[in-house]
Amino acid sequence: MATPVLDKADAAGSPEPGFADSPYITVTMRIRRFNPEVSAEAVWEDFQLEIDPKERVLDALHKIKWDLDGTLTFRRSCAHGICGSDAMRINGKNRLACKTLIKDINPEKPITVEAIKGLTVLKDLVVDMEPFFQAYRDVMPFLITKETNEPTRERLQTAEDRARFDDTTKCILCAACTSSCPVFWNDGQYFGPAAIVNAHRFIFDSRDEAGEQRLEILNDKDGVWRCRTTFNCTDACPRGIEVTKAIAEVKRALITRRF
Amino acid sequence: MSTTDTTASGIGPVEGASLYSVDNPAPVIEPPRQRTKKTPKSTRGNFELAAWLFMRLSGVVLVVLVIGHLLIQLVLDGGVSKIGFAFVAGRWASPFWQVWDLLMLWLAMLHGTNGLRTVINDYAERPNTRLWLKGLLYTATVFTILLGTLVIFTFDPNIR
Numbered sequence: 001m002a003t004p005v006l007d008k009a010d011a012a013g014s015p016e017p018g019f020a021d022s023p024y025i026t027v028t029m030r031i032r033r034f035n036p037e038v039s040a041e042a043v044w045e046d047f048q049l050e051i052d053p054k055e056r057v058l059d060a061l062h063k064i065k066w067d068l069d070g071t072l073t074f075r076r077s078c079a080h081g082i083c084g085s086d087a088m089r090i091n092g093k094n095r096l097a098c099k100t101l102i103k104d105i106n107p108e109k110p111i112t113v114e115a116i117k118g119l120t121v122l123k124d125l126v127v128d129m130e131p132f133f134q135a136y137r138d139v140m141p142f143l144i145t146k147e148t149n150e151p152t153r154e155r156l157q158t159a160e161d162r163a164r165f166d167d168t169t170k171c172i173l174c175a176a177c178t179s180s181c182p183v184f185w186n187d188g189q190y191f192g193p194a195a196i197v198n199a200h201r202f203i204f205d206s207r208d209e210a211g212e213q214r215l216e217i218l219n220d221k222d223g224v225w226r227c228r229t230t231f232n233c234t235d236a237c238p239r240g241i242e243v244t245k246a247i248a249e250v251k252r253a254l255i256t257r258r259f
Numbered sequence: 260m261s262t263t264d265t266t267a268s269g270i271g272p273v274e275g276a277s278l279y280s281v282d283n284p285a286p287v288i289e290p291p292r293q294r295t296k297k298t299p300k301s302t303r304g305n306f307e308l309a310a311w312l313f314m315r316l317s318g319v320v321l322v323v324l325v326i327g328h329l330l331i332q333l334v335l336d337g338g339v340s341k342i343g344f345a346f347v348a349g350r351w352a353s354p355f356w357q358v359w360d361l362l363m364l365w366l367a368m369l370h371g372t373n374g375l376r377t378v379i380n381d382y383a384e385r386p387n388t389r390l391w392l393k394g395l396l397y398t399a400t401v402f403t404i405l406l407g408t409l410v411i412f413t414f415d416p417n418i419r
Contacts (some may be wrong), residue, residue: 038277040285120289128287131294186382188293222299225307226380253310 024050027107029060031113032123053103057090074125084174088125089114094176094236116179132175135191137218139199144210160205166202168246170239176234177243189222193233193243196224200246203259211259224250291384310373317366324363348416357411364407372400
């Protein structure tokens with residue numbers, strides 16, 4: 001086998017990147033800071049930094065934390081839109097910092113970054129997620145079957161049955177939807193879109209046998225009927241889940257008792 | 260409490276004289292009505308489902324009733340100028356219009372009340388505010404519905 005020879009013509013032909021065509025631009029990151037150990041008030045703080053517009057908001061936050069101000073506090077884990085820990089309110093809209101490119105959110109103006117709303121801010125961009133996860137636990141987001149014996153083979157299901165709840169399996173529990181919901185902002189007792197999406201994932205799963213039970217939980221006074229269909233959740237979802245549609249399907253299942 | 264000299268002046272945090280410290284952090288601002296392990300209490304009822312369905316169905320019926328009502332009262336046959344005691348007396352002589360107006364009164368009142376109940380549930384944060392606003396709302400509703408029903412059924416065209 002002949003070893004392929006790399007064609008170096010392109011690299012050699014292109015001019016040395018000069019100062020004029022540098023990809024870097026100057027952006028202002030306006031971050032809502034809160035540190036209860038310093039002050040009871042939250043303040044907006046501006047940071048100027050040089051950044052490639054093709055980089056993400058998370059990269060800008062990293063630059064600030066690593067080079068400018070180490071006290072900036074935020075959550076992130078995988079940094080690739082899967083773990084769901086860096087949901088924040090960027091320019092007034094809930095997004096994942098690791099999936100938002102600087103060039104997509106108008107870097108001419110200061111980019112505002114703040115913690116997601118409706119949950120207790122602990123420090124800077126970190127919120128207490130416990131009420132959010134409590135609502136998630138309350139819909140029993142796990143497979144429940146009536147048979148008591150351990151199954152001896154896989155629980156099979158047709159492709160159509162799997163497709164029925166495919167959209168809602170995408171949820172990464174980042175809380176972007178729930179913390180964009182105006183009903184949730186004013187009343188934390190509401191289950192919120194994320195819990196309903198995860199209930200939907202099991203209610204419409206042909207292998208699960210506790211759909212009736214979950215529907216009963218969501219039929220209560222703080223369940224699906226509090227949804228005002230403002231579509232904020234659908235706009236906020238970084239995974240593109242049709243959240244409002246899922247909620248509507250749960251409502252329909254409650255009325256028709258067919259799911 | 261820390262023993263350091265902290266001044267409670269309104270000037271704000273000056274270096275070394277902050278009101279708050281690691282041992283004495285400021286209170287965090289909690290959002291209204293947070294969910295906990297014990298709340299919300301389950302009620303296991305179908306009331307919210309019924310209320311939601313009622314809003315949709317009564318809305319559809321009200322479109323017909325209210326637009327019909329407005330057409331008759333304000334547009335057709337001389338418009339608003341024809342309305343007087345005699346006009347109302349003439350209409351309420353027929354059971355059809357009595358039922359029409361009764362249905363419109365009940366549906367509109369319950370539809371509006373349920374809408375306002377929803378608004379109170381969405382926006383009133385403290386339990387006491389919720390209780391009083393809803394109490395006021397339900398009292399006003401019962402009063403208006405009863406008074407309206409009474410008038411429709413006991414209307415006397417020969418009153419003087």
